[in-house]
Amino acid sequence: MPSPLFTLQNVCQQFGQFLALSDINLQIYPGERVALVGSSGAGKSTLLRLLNGTLHPTQGEIWAMERNLQDLNARSLRQIQRQIGTIYQQLHLVDNLRVIHNVNAGHLGRWSFLKALVSLIVPLEVKTATQALAQVGIPEKLYERTDRLSGGQQQRVAIARVLVQDPLVILADEPIASLDPALSRDVMDLLKNLSQPPRTLIVSLHDVDFARSHCDRMIGLRQGRILFDASPDLVSPQMMVDLYRLEP
Ligand SMILES: Nc1ncnc2c1ncn2[C@@H]1O[C@H](COP(=O)(O)OP(=O)(O)O)[C@@H](O)[C@H]1O
Ligand SMILES: [Mg+2]
Secondary structure, eight states: OOOOSEEEEEEEEEETTEEEEEEEEEEEOTTOEEEEEOOTTSSHHHHHHHHTTSSOOSEEEEEETTEEGGGOOHHHHHHHHHTEEEEOTTTTOOTTSBHHHHHHGGGTTTSOHHHHHHHHHSOOOHHHHHHHHHHTTOGGGTTSBGGGSOHHHHHHHHHHHHHHHOOSEEEEESTTTTSOHHHHHHHHHHHHHHTOTTSEEEEEESOHHHHHHHOSEEEEEETTEEEEEEOGGGOOHHHHHHHHOSOO
């Protein structure tokens, strides 16, 4: 068994008085494709932010690549974060820039400030950006203004940016929430293909069918707690009913 990519020990996340995650214990191994499922407010986005180190838990420990995230100085944390590519639900693209600049933002963890600045004026690494866009199926959009693209194409730009980063793990927060069913399938196929082992994928999903078809592990979160953590074929209809049950 390889060593875990992530280990969470007794993790709690509190926002004021509100307990968004309680007593989370889990390990994620290289090459796994993990779906986080659960209703809105269950704690999926919070968990993803804890994994990428942009949020520090109020209790417990988070280990990523055998380093305790809380023990790291800013520089070491950035080194770990270079290996963690996140696709946020809001995409965080700069609308009025051309696609290539948004894709190149995937280099920012590696580039000097000066190179990053120059790249805003003179597009750098055109070949890498073109390759990444080809991988996500829109190579012709390299010099298009990002806000002229459709929602599905913008989602692909966000994925291309992560490809340029070339991380060990991709975290994706509801990557298909705003897409129609056909596009959703394309984007999920893409994420699955791009996360061939040893690359790891952790994706939060509303659509349980895609969690089943595209992931090999499902973690059900309910009100900040893990309700189940199992391979999709072991997640029964009753478990799904319990996951989305309205009453406490
Ligand atoms: N920065 C924050 N401040 C206060 N409450 C927050 C913050 N972030 C998340 N929450 C709350 O924590 C809970 C879990 O949120 P979230 O992780 O976004 O859930 P999900 O992604 O599953 O919809 C929600 O009730 C949300 O309102
Ligand atoms: Mg969320």
